[in-house]
């Protein structure tokens with residue numbers, strides 16, 4: 099199968115007065131059509147910056163310094179390299195919101211407080227109206243309103259006819275996140291990026307929003323990149339997992355292989371840190387020894403080696419590349435390079 103999205107050796111840096119932050123430092127992964135890809139890693143490992151790069155939303159002084167983000171457009175035979183597109187150009191504007199949609203962590207910030215949520219979804223539908231029409235006719239506002247009511251109903255908002263006339267600040271956190279998902283679906287995306295979409299809502303509502311995303315993915319066959327620092331959520335949502343640390347992919351593979359046969363010491367440490375699902379509170383346990391290095395002081399060699407229980411001399415000297423360690427599993431770790439090398 100041909101990937102819908104193919105990220106190759108992506109690098110994103112922020113040139114600050116204090117120094118250069120290499121937020122994404124050679125990340126590679128693919129997303130297949132209709133796949134739910136989980137991207138996991140501790141806070142600050144570059145998950146959000148990678149996703150913002152895919153949408154060409156990196157704010158100054160950040161910039162994509164190298165790499166490819168190849169995306170197969172709805173009507174295109176060949177993939178377009180998003181990394182080469184001008185961020186504010188017409189093609190990028192058409193892709194952003196038209197083919198790739200983002201569900202942010204905190205929808206309060208994404209909705210304008212001065213327009214109703216319904217009006218904002220209606221505007222988005224009118225902007226990308228050609229996705230909803232037969233034969234190129236302009237969509238009328240009343241039709242866009244009907245579509246919005248249908249979307250609100252699809253995402254499980256009761257009394258959608260009334261709720262579309264609410265302002266975002268009048269809705270509960272859970273309803274606001276559902277309205278944001280309706281907004282993201284308004285362009286019939288082929289790829290949905292959900293950036294910790296349940297961070298700002300309570301645990302019961304979290305479970306409902308996760309179930310909703312699973313249901314929507316099955317119904318529309320939308321590919322989803324699901325970002326989280328919670329492996330428990332990955333287990334429920336994803337079929338394939340990318341594990342990131344300090345802007346690099348440490349390991350990737352099918353969810354069962356990552357959970358039952360993790361190869362990278364960082365993945366193993368993350369798995370040990372899964373909070374108890376049965377506990378009253380879900381507090382991450384500090385079982386990964388050592389702290390995340392300061393962004394200006396990246397360690398040389400493998401970025402995880404100062405915290406790694408299995409580190410060897412060569413881990414400080416060179417960066418291991420991402421290599422196959424099993425049929426569908428890749429890891430960037432010298433422990434496995436040795437096995438891969440011929441005797």
Ligand SMILES: Nc1ncnc2c1ncn2[C@@H]1O[C@H](COP(=O)(O)OP(=O)(O)OP(=O)(O)O)[C@@H](O)[C@H]1O
Nearest residue numbers: 112119121140141142143144145146147148327393
């Ligand atoms: N606007 C910015 N200016 C400077 N540095 C930034 C900026 N945005 C992100 N960074 C840096 O890039 C690195 C990666 O950040 P990113 O937000 O992608 O991490 P993350 O894995 O998404 O974390 P979280 O789980 O907390 O959202 C961090 O070191 C962060 O400090």
